[in-house]
Amino acid sequence: MxxxxxxxxxxxxxxxxxxxxxxxxxxxxxxxxxxxxxxxxxxxxxxxxxxxxxxxxxRCFPLVLTSTIKVPSTFGMFDINHISVVSPDKLWVSKWRKLQQVDGTGHVIRSLDDKYEYESKGGGHTVSVEGDLVFIARVRNSEQSTASYGLWSHKGIRKMTADGSITTLLAPDLPDLSPTCIHSSHINGDLLIGMYSYPGTGQVMRCDGTGRKIGDIELDEEGERLYKGPHYITENRINGDIVVSDRWKEALVVVDRSGRHRFDYTGHSTDTLFDPRGVCTDLLGRILVRHCDIDDDGNDVCFISLLDQDGRFLTRLLTEQDNESLSSLYVDDNYNIYVANTNIIKVFR
Incomplete structure (x- = not known):
């Protein structure tokens, strides 16, 4: 069996x-x-x-001019100091205390309401992944509070959605510390805010997309201050580095996403001086910075230099005499480079 x-x-x-x-x-x-x-x-x-x-x-070099966008003369006498691109036909453009949205021909689509006073000489506005405008501005106080606090409130971080409605994300009650520049992360939606305190000290505040504070970046590992006066700020989408253009320090100050100091870039060995202004990064993680120098004849000259993500100089992308002053720049996902140039925006590829 x-x-x-x-x-x-x-x-x-x-x-x-x-x-x-x-x-x-x-x-x-x-x-x-x-x-x-x-x-x-x-x-x-x-x-x-x-x-x-x-x-x-x-397309690194030489750049080819593809179009120009002339900002209306009613925009004021000051040079354009910053641009934020929503799309090729929607750009936010700022001059001193003026902030407007223009289309690809320079026609004004929208202006900031008189209730708000745009307040930044540098990179004081940014566009979020959702397409909302986030900007630094004061708010006009009510008549009842004017006697006590003055005509305008302290600087705060505001958000404007596509329908034009504005909300306050952050209104820090810090009289000695003022926001100077801002960037909305395209990695996680966080807000990176450059802050300045007289005389000549700065820091970077990280907040989430709703304005809730996450932390501050102030010191390096030796306890030395990282910043003197953040003027423009951006984020490297490849590695999350935070890149600050610090005019007072005459350097690009780069920290990793946790705030640990990586390097300062103070110009190429051939630069007589390094006066950084607008800064951005491209899809490859390379850094583009606009800065000024003096040529052999003693004339002011402006450059856009290209660096790798570790701060190594790669090439000059653009050179202009200072009578065509370059300030802000932006690179979109199709590698169109928008350059603010006195009272026009030049688009290169």
């Missing part, structure tokens, strides 16, 4: 084994097919990525 049962079990196992062996070639074909399909897709993606990178690399 036991021997009979043993034969039956062995027979069943033998049948299962034959079925498995019969299925193996089919399973192997299916697995091989899926792997081959995945490899093809990966190769296609890698090829597309490499093509895009090579295309972007080939």
């Amino acid at each position: 036991e021997q009979h049962i043993l034969y039956m079990v062995q027979g069943r196992f033998s049948g299962i084994k034959e079925r498995i062996e019969g299925l193996l070639p089919t399973m192997e074909e299916k697995i091989d097919g899926r792997i081959s399909s995945m490899e093809d897709k990966m190769k296609e993606r890698m090829s597309a990525m490499e093509k895009k990178i090579k295309d972007m690399m080939s």
